[in-house]
Amino acid sequence: DGGITQSPKYLFRKEGQNVTLSCEQNLNHDAMYWYRQDPGQGLRLIYYSQIVNDFQKGDIAEGYSVSREKKESFPLTVTSAQKNPTAFYLCASSIVGAGGGDIQYFGAGTRLSVL
Amino acid sequence: AQSVAQPEDQVNVAEGNPLTVKCTYSVSGNPYLFWYVQYPNRGLQFLLKYITGDNLVKGSYGFEAEFNKSQTSFHLKKPSALVSDSALYFCAVRDKGKAAGNKLTFGGGTRVLVKP
Numbered sequence: 001d002g003g004i005t006q007s008p009k010y011l012f013r014k015e016g017q018n019v020t021l022s023c024e025q026n027l028n029h030d031a032m033y034w035y036r037q038d039p040g041q042g043l044r045l046i047y048y049s050q051i052v053n054d055f056q057k058g059d060i061a062e063g064y065s066v067s068r069e070k071k072e073s074f075p076l077t078v079t080s081a082q083k084n085p086t087a088f089y090l091c092a093s094s095i096v097g098a099g100g101g102d103i104q105y106f107g108a109g110t111r112l113s114v115l
Numbered sequence: 116a117q118s119v120a121q122p123e124d125q126v127n128v129a130e131g132n133p134l135t136v137k138c139t140y141s142v143s144g145n146p147y148l149f150w151y152v153q154y155p156n157r158g159l160q161f162l163l164k165y166i167t168g169d170n171l172v173k174g175s176y177g178f179e180a181e182f183n184k185s186q187t188s189f190h191l192k193k194p195s196a197l198v199s200d201s202a203l204y205f206c207a208v209r210d211k212g213k214a215a216g217n218k219l220t221f222g223g224g225t226r227v228l229v230k231p
Contacts, residue, residue, distance in 0.1 A: 004158070035221075040124070042205060042221040043159075058218070090158055101147050101166040101209075104219060106158030 003027040006091050006107035012115050013078065013085060021076045021110045023091035030096045032074035033104060036060060037088040046089075049074055050096050078112065086114050117142045119208050121222035129230055134196040136225045138189045138206030147209040148189040149219065150180055152202050159205060165189060176200070196229045203227075 007022045025032065031050045035043040045058030049068040063082025068074055074093075078085045088111050092104040118141045128134050140146055147166055151159040163174025170182045180191045189206060206222040 006158075040223055042119075042121075042223040044221075045218060048218065092159075101164055103149075103161045103164065104159075105161070106151075108158050109156070111156075 004091060004093055004105055004107035006089075006110050008110060009108070011110055011112045013112060014115050016080045018077055018079050019085075019112070021078070021089055021091075021112070023074045023076065023107060025072055025074075025091075025093045025105075025107075027093055027105060028071070029093035029105075030071070031094045031102070032068070033092040033094075034058075034064070034066065034074070034076045035090045035092065037090055037109075043090065046076065085112055087112060117146075117208050117220045119206050119220055119222035121204075121206055121225045123225050124223075125226045125228065127228045127230065128196050130198050131195050134191075134193040134200065134227065134229070136191040136204050136206075136227060138191065138222060139187050140189060140206070140208040141187065142208055148180075148182065149207040149209075150174065150178070150189075150191050151205045151207065151221075153205065153224075154202050162191070162204075196227075198229050198231055201227055201229045 004025045013019045033048040034046040037043050044060050046064050047066040049055035065077045088109050090109045091107045094102040094104045120139045149164045150162040153159045162178050163172050165172050165182045173179045178193050203224050203226050205224050207219045209219050
């Protein structure tokens with residue numbers, strides 16, 4: 001988990017509320033990713049960014065938003081449009097190399113629950 | 116679209132016995148393949164990867180994996196399992212084609228339980 005900090009560790013969301021999950025990295029990586037982990041479903045990609053001020057939707061982007069204003073930061077907002085937000089959220093980062101075999105490094109995760 | 120299958124939800128093995136965690140993949144071209152491990156309430160840790168070259172890849176903590184192109188498999192192995200190897204293991208694939216970008220697709224995970 002070294003180099004990528006996710007906060008908070010636990011988060012509770014009320015009905016109709018937007019919440020923001022923080023992800024900061026000091027690895028000088030260009031690319032950052034957000035995944036959602038549900039039991040038995042592995043990890044699913046929400047959003048990713050390969051450069052500052054640019055990001056792309058992953059497989060399950062609906063109900064989520066991101067920003068990438070700084071290289072080291074990639075916050076994820078879970079909006080009220082996400083009707084089933086309870087999950088474990090993981091942030092990752094990597095270099096963007098020409099070879100394509102870039103390793104993704106993960107944070108310790110944020111567990112989001114609905115009140 | 117690329118995909119990964121881990122056919123076993125859980126693998127039980129006695130300490131000291133060989134451990135195998137199965138993974139099969141589907142991509143349109145040649146794959147980059149990865150194995151990660153996750154301990155409870157933690158992020159994923161990288162174990163090993165296959166890019167090209169020797170089909171047997173050695174990684175961290177005594178793990179290795181064998182790439183088999185004809186069977187589209189990338190099974191994870193350890194000759195002698197330890198109780199501390201008990202964790203959740205994920206296989207992942209990235210298509211080498213440019214259209215796939217940097218996206219990794221993960222399997223559903225296999226829980227490994229090593230009993231003393």
